[in-house]
Amino acid sequence: QVQLVESGGGLVQPGGSLRLSCAASGFILDYYAIGWFRQAPGKEREGVSCISGSDGSTYYAESVKGRFTISRDNAKNTVYLQMNSLKPEDTAVYYCAVDVLFRLCVSYPGSSWGQGTQVTVSS
Secondary structure, three states: OOEEEEEOOEEEOOOOOEEEEEEEEOOOHHHOOEEEEEEOOOOOOEEEEEEOOOOOOEEEOOOOOOOEEEEEEOOOOEEEEEEOOOOHHHOEEEEEEEEEEOOOOEEEEEEEEOOOEEEEEOO
């Protein structure tokens, strides 16, 4: 049974940092492309960052380039999203998903999702 559990969200001041974790179980994570997505109130879900399952290639949305870094620890079956220089517009629920199209950082109908973790950037 595929399961993804996100953690690491919280309240942070503008300019601060958070590291999100996505722990996977029920499958071998390094075989698949993994993505981080976010959805803010009243907005559509968007792909933030994705990483391929083959060579570790990465994708970043323009809005987070230079501030966010995606990485994976295959030994721990976990994907991380390091978020630096956070802005109020980064406030959203962040989800990880497995088996995504990493070059466009979009999900498939059959992608599996975690439950999400709230990130709030506010002073």
